[in-house]
Amino acid sequence: MLIKLISLIAIFTLVKSSRDTGIYILILSVSQLLGNMTLWPYLPKIVNAPKIRNLNIFQHLKPSLALFVPQVAITVYLAVNKTMLWQLDSVTSSGYYDYSDKLIKLVLAIVTSTGTVMLPHIANLYAKKKIRQVKEYLYTSFDFVLSISIPMAFGIAALATALAPWFFGEKFTMVNKLLIIEAPVIVLIGLSNVIGQQFLLPTKQTKTYTISVVLGAVTNVVINIPLILKLGVAGAMTATLLSELVVTSFQLYKVRQKLKFKRLFRNFGIYFVAGICMFIPTYVLNITMRITTLSLIGQIVVGFSIYCGLLCILQPSIFENLAKLRKK
Known part of the structure; x- marks a missing residue:
């Protein structure tokens, strides 16, 4: 949410005309990247590394396709x-x-x-x-x-x-x-x-x-x-x-x-x-x-x-x- 808010402020502040298209694209790209990166530090505390041999991919494939x-x-x-x-x-x-x-x-x-x-x-x-x-x-x-x-x-x-x-x-x-x-x-x-x-x-x-x-x-x-x-x-x-x-x-x-x-x-x-x-x-x-x-x-x-x-x-x-x- 914080990253989205910062990106919104950046768009209103830095994008002034059609010539600022590059800046607009850069803001969207960087905000998306930073938003995803902020999640990674929390993952090791919540998610354990999976054992490949124990994964049953096809069991979950049909329900996933339905969604x-x-x-x-x-x-x-x-x-x-x-x-x-x-x-x-x-x-x-x-x-x-x-x-x-x-x-x-x-x-x-x-x-x-x-x-x-x-x-x-x-x-x-x-x-x-x-x-x-x-x-x-x-x-x-x-x-x-x-x-x-x-x-x-x-x-x-x-x-x-x-x-x-x-x-x-x-x-x-x-x-x-x-x-x-x-x-x-x-x-x-x-x-x-x-x-x-x-x-x-x-x-x-x-x-x-x-x-x-x-x-x-x-x-x-x-x-x-x-x-x-x-x-x-x-x-x-x-x-x-x-x-x-x-x-x-x-x-x-x-x-x-x-x-x-x-x-x-x-x-x-x-x-x-x-x-x-x-x-x-x-x-x-x-x-x-x-x-x-x-x-x-x-x-x-x-x-x-x-x-x-x-x-x-x-x-x-x-x-x-x-x-x-x-x-x-």
Whole structure:
């Protein structure tokens, strides 16, 4: 996290124009290298050197391939999006799509971080046959993701008008519109991450998870062509949104008899109303104020304060869950 923060500061400080492409690439490369190197000193204390003759590679190959297929599907459909935009519209449109998607993915890293933490924990509980605890953790995690993904989606949409030119430069004002279209993806991927990474995979329902991802990829490819031809880059972004909706909807459908939807979406209305109330004043400030770093920070503070203030008034169950975690 520290390396990522330093690299982000370095990008904002050192990259000033298109002539600084080399510096930008160097920062990304060095940060990736240093990030991986910081893990090595801890490994000897945690991992023992394996004995080659005791390794049973083929025993783990099939389960690994089952997890590999969804990753291939995700990678392929993201690459196909850019390629189809380039072929059916223009290279410029492909660039707009890429920049918008990168900004959304930057926010998504926060939303989906719970999946990495919870997967081994829930897998351990499932192995011990503690199914009730698995579900309780899932309900809590689902509620937490809703509580942060909804304001983030509304926040990105509210700040989009000023955010893209400030973040990428004046030539990328088209990204404003794309950010607004793609913003709901933050919620959809957040929810599919909870169900997929924190329930389907730990409970050995890899097939369902794989089908959901492949179904989303196929949907994306099929609807991309007509939408790009009709709407251009906005069509490609709409296709991305619809494909993520398919993934999340399919996963919810498959777990409908194992999980209680009333528990999952218990506080959705509260977060949505608070998000709307946050969005309106933040958006008004965004389109009326001059674009500066200080004004953007001010808008974020205003939006955050409104959202948190409304949650304190409406009292969703996330406060109870946080109190329980503190006691533990």
